[in-house]
Each structure stands twice: as C-alpha cells, then as structure tokens.
Amino acid sequence: MVDISYYILLSAVLFTIGAVGVLVRRNPLIIFMSVELMLNAANLAFVSFASMHGSLDGQIFVFFVMTVAAAEVAVGLALIVQIFKSRHSINVDEMNSLKG
Amino acid sequence: MSQYINPSDLTTILPAIVLTVWACALLVADLFIPHERKGWTAVLAALGLVVSLDITLIQAGGTSTGFKGMVTLDGFSTFLNALLLVSGLFGVALAYGYVRRMGLERGEYYTLLLFSVVGMMLMVQASDLIVVFIALELLSIPLYVLAALNVRQIESEEAGLKYFLLGSFSTGFLVYGIALIFGATGSTSYSGIVTAASAGTSSLLLTIGAALLLVGFGFKVAAVPFHMWTPDVYQGAPTSVTAFMSSGAKIAGFAALLRVFALAFPTLTADLTPILAALAALTMIGGNLIAVSQTNIKRLLAYSSIAHAGYILMAFVPYGNPQVMPVSVAAGLFYLVAYAVTNFGAWGVVIALEKQGGKGLEISDYAGLFWKNRPLALAMTVFMLSLIGFPPTIGMVGKFYLFRAVIDGGFVWLAIVGVVTSLISAYYYLRVVVNMFMQEGEPQTGSEFWVNFTWGLTALMTIIISFVPQPLFAWASSAVLRLF
Numbered sequence A: 001m002v003d004i005s006y007y008i009l010l011s012a013v014l015f016t017i018g019a020v021g022v023l024v025r026r027n028p029l030i031i032f033m034s035v036e037l038m039l040n041a042a043n044l045a046f047v048s049f050a051s052m053h054g055s056l057d058g059q060i061f062v063f064f065v066m067t068v069a070a071a072e073v074a075v076g077l078a079l080i081v082q083i084f085k086s087r088h089s090i091n092v093d094e095m096n097s098l099k100g
Numbered sequence B: 001m002s003q004y005i006n007p008s009d010l011t012t013i014l015p016a017i018v019l020t021v022w023a024c025a026l027l028v029a030d031l032f033i034p035h036e037r038k039g040w041t042a043v044l045a046a047l048g049l050v051v052s053l054d055i056t057l058i059q060a061g062g063t064s065t066g067f068k069g070m071v072t073l074d075g076f077s078t079f080l081n082a083l084l085l086v087s088g089l090f091g092v093a094l095a096y097g098y099v100r101r102m103g104l105e106r107g108e109y110y111t112l113l114l115f116s117v118v119g120m121m122l123m124v125q126a127s128d129l130i131v132v133f134i135a136l137e138l139l140s141i142p143l144y145v146l147a148a149l150n151v152r153q154i155e156s157e158e159a160g161l162k163y164f165l166l167g168s169f170s171t172g173f174l175v176y177g178i179a180l181i182f183g184a185t186g187s188t189s190y191s192g193i194v195t196a197a198s199a200g201t202s203s204l205l206l207t208i209g210a211a212l213l214l215v216g217f218g219f220k221v222a223a224v225p226f227h228m229w230t231p232d233v234y235q236g237a238p239t240s241v242t243a244f245m246s247s248g249a250k251i252a253g254f255a256a257l258l259r260v261f262a263l264a265f266p267t268l269t270a271d272l273t274p275i276l277a278a279l280a281a282l283t284m285i286g287g288n289l290i291a292v293s294q295t296n297i298k299r300l301l302a303y304s305s306i307a308h309a310g311y312i313l314m315a316f317v318p319y320g321n322p323q324v325m326p327v328s329v330a331a332g333l334f335y336l337v338a339y340a341v342t343n344f345g346a347w348g349v350v351i352a353l354e355k356q357g358g359k360g361l362e363i364s365d366y367a368g369l370f371w372k373n374r375p376l377a378l379a380m381t382v383f384m385l386s387l388i389g390f391p392p393t394i395g396m397v398g399k400f401y402l403f404r405a406v407i408d409g410g411f412v413w414l415a416i417v418g419v420v421t422s423l424i425s426a427y428y429y430l431r432v433v434v435n436m437f438m439q440e441g442e443p444q445t446g447s448e449f450w451v452n453f454t455w456g457l458t459a460l461m462t463i464i465i466s467f468v469p470q471p472l473f474a475w476a477s478s479a480v481l482r483l484f
Helices: A004-024 A028-053 A057-087 B007-012 B014-032 B039-058 B075-101 B107-125 B129-147 B154-185 B190-198 B203-221 B229-236 B239-264 B266-291 B297-316 B325-353 B374-388 B394-408 B412-438 B449-467 B470-481
Strands: B064-066 B071-073
Touching: A004 A028, A004 B154, A028 A057, A028 B154, A057 B129, A057 B154, B007 B014, B007 B064, B007 B071, B014 B039, B014 B107, B039 B075, B039 B107, B071 B075, B071 B107, B075 B107, B075 B239, B075 B325, B075 B449, B075 B470, B107 B129, B107 B239, B129 B154, B129 B203, B129 B239, B154 B190, B154 B203, B154 B229, B190 B203, B190 B239, B190 B266, B203 B239, B203 B266, B203 B297, B229 B239, B229 B297, B239 B266, B239 B297, B239 B325, B266 B297, B266 B412, B297 B325, B297 B394, B297 B412, B325 B374, B325 B394, B325 B449, B325 B470, B374 B394, B374 B412, B374 B449, B394 B412, B394 B449
Parallel strands: none
Antiparallel strands: B064 B071
C-alpha cells in the first residue's frame, strides 16, 4: 500500500503543470488540455482523500467533475472550431481585436 | 415519495425546478415558433421567470433544507433569488429588441439565459460544495455560449473563447480547492466542514483550500488580480448579454462566497480576513484607476463593474465579527440591489445608442445626447451619479451603509480607500455626463419599447429607493438574520 501523501503530491504536481501550461501555452487546444489536467489532478486528490477518510463523497464528486468537464469540452471545442472557421488560426496571441 | 427524495426536498428548490422544466419546454416550443416571430420565445421566457418569481415570493419567510442538507431555502436565498429573477427579466427585456436589431435573434438565447438563471439560483441556495460547483458550471456554460453568440462578429467569438478559457481555468482552482477542503475535513457540506474545523484538524490544508476557493470565486466576480478577462468579454459579448452577466454572475458569485465563508470557514477568520481586505482594496483601486483612461463605454462600464466588485467585497471583510457581520452583510446585499438596478439602466442606455457592427459605443458618440433625447440623457446622468455614489441616488445610500458597516468592523483604512476611489471614479463617470450636455454631436438613438422601459424604470427606482431605502434595507437585514 502506497502512502496517501504520494498521491496528494502527484496531484499537486499535475495541478501545477496544468496551471503553468494554461499560462505559457499559446494554442487554445493545449490550454484546454492543461485545464483538463488541473481538473483531473483535483479528481486524483478527491479519490485519494476519499480512500483516506473512508468516505464516498469524494468519489461521487469525481463523477460530477467528469460530467461537467465533458459539457465544457462540448462548448469549448465548438467555440474553437467556429473561430478557426472565421480566422483560419487559433493562436491566442492573434486574438487581439479587444484591448485597451 | 421514496426514501431518497422527499416532497420537502423538491419544494426547497421549487423555483429552480420550475424554471428548469420551463426552459426545457421552451427549447421544444421554440422549434414551432416561426423565425419572424421569435419575440414569442422572449415572452414565454419572461413568463417562466415571472412564475418562478411568484413561487419564490410565496415561499418567502419559510426555511427548509433539502436533499440531506445540500440546498437551503431561507430569507437570504429568497432575497437573492428574487433579485436574480428580476435581473433575468431585465435581461430578457433588454435582449428583446436588441437581438433583432443586431440580427442575432435565436430562440436558444432565452433558453440559455433561463438555464443560467437556474444556475445562479442554485448557487445562492447551495450549502454543499458539490452543489456550488455544479451551480457555478450551470451558470457559466450558458454564459460562454451567449458571449460568443454573435458569430459574425470576430470580437464576440474572441470574447466567448477568452471567457471560456479563463472561466474553466478558474474552475480548476475552485475544484482543487474543494478537493483540499474535503481532504482536510472529510466532508463537502458546510456543516461538516465547520464541525471538523472546530475540532482542529489539519488547518493548513483547509486554509490553502479556502484560498484556492477564493481564487475561483474571485475570477467569477471579477476581483483584481483575477479581472483580466472582464473588459474584453464585456466589450466583445452582445451588449444585452453583458448587461445580464455583469449583474447576475456577480450576485450569484457573492452569494455563494458569503455563504461558504460565513457558514463553513468561521474558524479561519484570522487567515482569511486580511486576504479579503487586500482583495477588496486592490479591486477598488485597480478597477477605478484603469477605468480613467477608457474611451469605449462598454470597457468603461466593465472596469466600473470590477470596481464595484471591490465595494461589494468590502462588505464581507468583517465576516468573522459576529457583532458587525449581520449589518455589514445586509449592506452588501443592499449594494448588490443598488448595483444591479443602476447597472441594468446604464447598459440599457448603451443598448439604446448602439448601432450595427459595434458602432455608437465610444464616449464621444454620446456628445450632445441631451439636446437630442432629453429623457435618455437625464437617465444616463442618474445612473452615472448612482455609480459614483452621489445623492440623491440608490448608489449613494448603498455606499453609505457599506462604509458605515466597514468602519464599525474596524477597517477604517478600507473605508478611506473606498471614499478616495469613489472620488477618482467621479472623473470618468462625469466625463460621460459632460459629453452629453456640453459637447456638440448628432447621436442617433433607438426607440425600442422594452429598452426604454428598462432604463426608465431603473432610473425611477434609482431615485425613489434613495428617498425610502428603509424597507429594502430592513428586508436585507431580515434575510441575513435568518442565515444563522
């Protein structure tokens, strides 16, 4: 049995990689994957804590997070496709028609 | 009914359930409404909001919890749900003519708006972090779509994508925060968290979780330094959507923030109060200072909305002080009403002047408005004065209650920051007024009945409530008293 703290540590590392990815990457698809990494890091933390506490609440939460993430993907990919259609590019650096 | 769901569970969130069913039915009914009569969808949506508002008001005074303590019905939720439903009605009224004029008339607009209102209402009623999370997503996802609704306009798409990416980024923080809180306490319900926290278990994890939760909410209510998306999204999104989300999302975000902090984290006041105070001060200073250099009215109002998030946040700073807390939160609720009323009016005026293709949105386009359309210019003056906090407007009364509560809570420096930033804000709000009265220009104004109705009604409310604020403040105070 691996100690629970390793799982938490791994989830914190994954969360950090995701957060840094959102900040440094320039492709919305990759940014979005980084966000998913953050959510899945939280899922890992939930499952580990649930087994630590012997409570199922955390496991249930993971299902909700996965469902909501799927709904977000549906909206997000639709937006990205629409933008690609009108600009033929999805680089976020070129999204600068709004500033001030 | 069964061992899993009692009728009392359902009545606790009855207004939200009715609105959900109504929105689903509206989605189907919309298929049978011909394209040139999409106005009917708006009427039906408004009817659904009115029905839900009726149920909310009938339930007023009752308190109950449902679904094993995951949702709560109390005075607090009644007050804010009523405000949210009225915001939804104003949102529909502003959209009715606007979407037709801009060529975005679609039935989904109103369905998405209703779903978003449901999310906001559940967020107000949530007393478990699982519900907070789902409600937050239910309110956000329709707003991402609504922001990008004007697909022919590149700015709208861009606003949608920016809102979506930063919104889901903030959700990541929120969820991870909830995970850490769950890890520290073994529970996601507010009562469970507070029980475990009072027993004094692993409070560092809990504090980090609460801070991450605050980051997530900070994004939603557009507090500095989590405000970067706000001006772009508010400018790019269709104006009727901006009007709705700048009020609705803020109300819901603050409601959930307050309930979480007051009910789940009373043990963390020593750590969280300085953070909240710094956040409020930064938001007031940042929002107002950057607003000074804006020339686009939508961006100006976006920064104004950031600044007002700071003022409202101020009300939650003394949340750990049981003597000041009820008055201070009541002042916060009053200010939310003042902000929502004034905000809808100001955006209504913006909609009345906006032209196809994003024209008519510069402050210079307001030049000479007084000489073309006196009622509209006077209404805009009232809203600008209210946003500054100048008598006789509801904004002044709101700020008065707010500053008094903060001073009572012992945060005199915060009240001083509030007063000074209000003075700075006078510069850019009055610039709009000066433009309307003293510059030459030929502004074109639309005359759609529901837009005129919205700015007319909110202008009257802005002035009348400032003379008789007591009933509203008393309602807000009683809503807070039943919270605990």
